[in-house]
Amino acid sequence: MNTATMSITTDASADKIIWKQIEVSESYLVCSMYEEATSIAISILKHLQDDSSGVAMQDMWESAAMVLVQSLNQLGRAPDILNQLRSYFTSVKTIPSQVLLTGVCFQIAEGSISGIREFLEEFLNGWNLGDGQYVAVIAEAKKECGSKYNKHLVLGIDEYLEVVEVYAVTLLATLLKDVDLAISWVENASLPEENRQGLRRRLNSMHCSKSAKFSQVSSPTSDNAAYSVNEQNVCEGSHKSLNGKDSDNRKYGSKIVPRLAERIEPCFWCFRAINLKFGNTKFVISSGKIILSCLFLFIYYVYRRKQATIKRMVRTQVTAMKRALVDLWQLAFSYEVNPLAAVQPIAAAANQGR
Structure with a gap:
């Protein structure tokens, strides 16, 4: 009984120390000391990764990882965010969804989409829709004996659908301009039917607007034919950029749709103006x-x-x-008030008159 009590006390004390370190890293982040914040966040994640008891709370992972993501972005290392997250989590599926979305949005905003598709697909695949939530099973190794065991993961439907929207609508349909692939993925994905219909309608409207625009600019004249060829080349170039051509990725940073801008703006730790251009319309944040x-x-x-x-x-x-x-x-x-106080001066004046 004394041993159990001592173990509980030790765990509570260790949790307090970790939370204190997380608060220090957040303070460094707020004070624009990004190198220090990054160093402490990495130290915390390594400690949680080596935790042999396996009782590290999800809030600790999420808080430390969020500090790391924001610090790396401020240091100009946004393209390295996803690789850093992969190195400190046993599986992409174990990364908190908000941390993952923040890292993806930062990298897209910097104009680098290399590796994002594979990263999001690895996160989205393997989940089964159950009773109001998504469930996945991954294999983790026990460091004490070297054996593996199955770990069950649970993810809320809303959190899963947020990642789906970034993957299907923002990445595939908008940046890569492959609406057909996005529609096909939505058709085969494990989604609630109501949400599947909503995504399908949005993607179909994007497909129709794209077809209408293409039909307007296509004509037998040589100029319009050349323009259509140029559009085709742009689409092909976007596919090449996904395969690792970082030199071509910069031109897609200015084509982020307004919905993505709305997602990025609340978590954007930048201190410079941002120019976003959508066709002929230009937005300045x-x-x-x-x-x-x-x-x-x-x-x-x-x-x-x-x-x-x-x-x-x-x-x-x-x-x-x-x-x-x-x-x-x-x-x-x-406070006691004399009720005759207002009358007494009059009585005194009358006596003096006599």
Whole structure:
């Protein structure tokens, strides 16, 4: 019994130390000390990776990995984010979905889509839709004896569908311009039927608009024929960029659709203006909006982490204010007033007149 109590105390103490390190790394990130934040985040992830007890909480993984992703992006190492995540997680499926989406969006925003398709496909494949959630089984090795065991993973439907949208709509249909492949993947994927129909309608509308645009510019004249050939070359070039031609990837960074921009903006830790161009329309996201979005995201993140503490502080302030108002009210109505005070000066003046 004493041994069990000592083990529980030791685990609790270790958890406190890890959370303290996570808070320090977040402080470095907020203070723009990205090298220090990256170093501490990597140290935490290595420690969690080597945890022989296997009781490391998912929140620890997600918090440390999010600090690493944001720090690498600020250091200009966005193309290296996915490789870093792969090295610290036993499987791509074990990466928290929000961390994965943030890393993918950062890399796309930098104009590098090399390896993203394979990364997302590895994450999405192998999940089975069950009772209101997705379930997957992966094999993990026990470091003590070298044997392997099956680990069951659970993912919410909404989280899975967010990754599906980035993969099918943003990557395949928009950046790679392969709407047919996106439709085919959605048809065969394990998705709730309602969501499958919604994605299919969106992809079909994109396919129809693309066909209409192509029919408008195609004509027997040599100029229009040359334009159609150029469009075909652009589509082929996008496929080549997916296979690792990073020199061609930069031109796709400015073609991100507005929906992707909406996803990136809340988690964009940049301090420079961003220019996005969609056809003939150009959007400029100012640094003020970026900083304000980052501030809202940080406040929300701190609120989630410190929700109990903030509620306790607010409750204390409200109680103190209520007590002060009650004391003021009692003081105001406990003061004794002479009812004849208003009449006495008149009586005194009358006596003097006599």
